[in-house]
Amino acid sequence: MPQIAQLADTWSSQVFWLLVFFGITFFVVGNLMVPKVMNTVAERDGQIAADLAAAKAARDAADEQEEAWRVRENENRAAAQAIVAKAKDDAAAKSETKLKAAQTRIDKKLADAEARIGEARTQALAEVESVAVEAAQDIVKTLAGVKVTKPVATKAVKEAMANG
């Protein structure tokens, strides 16, 4: 077993070179390089945490703005609906007055027309009477040869028409 057989000859060399090379490893790799590597990791972790925090803040801000927008939007919608309702009411009121005016005009026209018709009928009736009187006078004169005066004829016609 060379580990024991060569112990007396080699132990000092083994210890010396191990201390040299492990020392180099410890002071150069362990003390100088490893902290830098770990710093890089720590920086990256910090950066990731900061980025996540920033993203969260941005999301919160976006949520806030969305909420504000929603409130504004609701207000706008309510206002628009109010305007529409008002316009509808206005239009309804206007059309009602117009309709009323038109109605009165039509009523008036109807009344006028009725009055005119009534007048025309009385006139026509009077004319029929006068025609009937004249016709009655003519008929009597032709048939009986009797000359009937107008008032008498009128009276007779009126009686006849009243009897109907």
Next chain:
Amino acid sequence: MAAEQAKVDPMYQFTIKPLGGSDEWALGEGFNIAFTNSAMWMLITTVVLFLFVLGGMRRQLVPGRWQMMVETFTGFIDNMLEANIGKAGRKYVPYVFSLFMFILFANLLGLLPLGIVGVHPFTFTSHFTVTGVLAIISFSIVLLVGFWKHGFHFFSLFVPHGTPLPMIPVIAPIEFISFMVRPFSLALRLFVAMMAGHVLLEVLSSFVIDGTNAGVGFGLLVGLPSFILMIGICALELLVAGIQAYVFALLTALYINDAENLH
């Protein structure tokens, strides 16, 4: 390769050989510091680990694959220390990371099939001189942190919480012994696991070689099953390489937790 010797020595792979005529290098009086194959693989481990971590230092916000891999390892050690020690565990990341990655890379590099191209990988974590030094470093950190933070109150570590008063004289020595055994268990566990795996692979490969040399019949009867078994055990060894590095780092973290938080 060893056919003419007709014998494969499974322990030969652990032999330490000085490289490039550095046999006589010495520090002070009689402390030989020859640059051996073991030291060479420590150098290779250090360089590969350096390059690996360097590739992860591009510091990009969106990491590439390499950076992601390095960050996974640092994050893994960081999480392990935070889970076992708490917030105070952060300051041990450089040490535990170096320890874990150094052992992991040493174990994995020692398993590379470089013998095919004539280079012999040397697993220096299969030497208890190496694992022992690493264990002693970890244990020293535990002692230093413990006495630094708690002073002599650190000795209360040997009296578990809620021990009845009459039991203390019995419990305290047991706790003390189990505490003092820690560096040995730490060092031996890694050393034994790495050595055993490599010996097993070497023994199986000697079955393949000797069986095949003995003829087609033996080759099919012994060599082929051994070879198939070797493939499976190679996969197992890769797992062991990771697990042993993890266990070493995890136990170091647990021991530091004792010192840091003192139950």
